[in-house]
Amino acid sequence: MSADVVERVERPAVDEGYDAGTAEYRRVVVALFAAGIATFALLYSTQAVLPDLATAFGVSAAATTLTVSLTTAGLGLALLVAGPVSDRTGRTRLVHLSLGAASVVALLGALAPTWPVLLTLRTLEGVALAGLPAVATAYLREELHPRTHARAAGLYIGGTALGGMTGRLLTGAVAEAAGWRWALASSALLAALCAVVVWLLLPASRRFEAAPTGARATWTMTVRALSDPALLKLYAVGGLAMGALVAVFNTIGFRLEAAPFHLGLGAASLVFLTYPLGSLSSALSGRAADRWGRRAVLPLGALVAVAGLAVSLVDSLPVLVVGIALLVTGFFVVHGVASGWVPARAHAGAVSTAQAASFYLFTYYAGSSVFGSLAGTAWSLGAWPAVVGLATVLMLVTVALAVSLKHSASLLAR
Secondary structure, three states: OOOOOOOOOOOOOOOOOEOOOOHHHHHHHHHHHHHHHHHHHHHOOOHHHHHHHHHHHOOOHHHHOHHHHHHHHHHHHHHHHHHHHHHHHOOHHHHHHHHHHHHHHHHHHHOOOOHHHHHHHHHHHHHHHOHHHHHHHHHHHHHEOHHHHHHHHHHHHHHHHHHHHHHHHHHHHHHHHHOHHHHHHHHHHHHHHHHHHHHHHOOOOOOOOOOOOOHHHHHHHHHHHOOOHHHHHHHHHHHHHHHHHHHHHHHHHHHHHOOOOOOOHHHHHHHHHHHHHHHHHHHHHHHHHHHHOHHHHHHHHHHHHHHHHHHOOOOOHHHHHHHHHHHHHHHHHHHHHHHHHHHHHHHHOOOOHHHHHHHHHHHHHHHHHHHHHHHHHHHHHHHHHHHHHHHHHHHHHHHHHHHHHOOOOOOOOO
């Protein structure tokens, strides 16, 4: 062989994850979209039937909100365990286990003979559901190409928005026709069907790397996840924004049932048709964040939500619906951007993405639980204006945090 001939060795291309346009990318997106539907359909399945539960069990309006608040509280606490567990055992196994167990617990909830039993099962529902949100954004960051992360996170949040709407519409319609027990059973069936879709479509993790085991390693990652000021602000953004949304939707049924609207349960549940706007806004906000940056998009979403709350004070059904639509649109911009930002920043700062996502979702559901329950008290004290006042304060603080995040230092240079 001539001496001037140089042997060339082809190096395999670096696998950066599934890219947009590939069959695997579509499978991931569809599977997590379905998982989001199942999770939020079950999580808020009682929200549309709270007036029925008050009548059936002889409890107050404030007490009925516990069927939502205890579920989100159970979910939030379980997330603190599910995130670290997934760092050691993997992502997809936990997703499948979570969806299957949650469907079974939901069916048992439809058979609850007493109020304490129903509340216990709703708490267990939250614990069972924790596996999916604990790993979803971490899975997306690991398995998809970096340029698709914000877009895919937006689509996943869009699935949660559609699930929230579907669950509430389904239970509201079925409850009016056959009672609240059949309503909760229908949401359990929907979740089971979604679980089958996820089982068939979701690719097994390829790029997952198990985290070090042991209490010391877990403690180190926990400290890192709680040491970055920007991550702490993002955690707070999730909790405050979610608290505002749940406060409104926990009491909207009572508002529409009362004067001047006097709507029945099925008709009142139609207000949840605004949720597709959340699917759309979260998907579009992901694309906007990829183009203009998360720092620019997040405050705009919070301001839209504040505007929606102000509009909802008008005693006109069309105007009220417009206000709720603006709130939903703005909220899902905030949540879509923030939930995708957390694992991206955590990864850049050498923080466990699942750990950071778990802390974000812990505050997210803690906000839902705490402020969702306070909404029942606010309604008892001052009806709709008091609820709107509570939600507005929460969203204004969210605006302030979002603006302050515009000045946070980027970690990408590291």
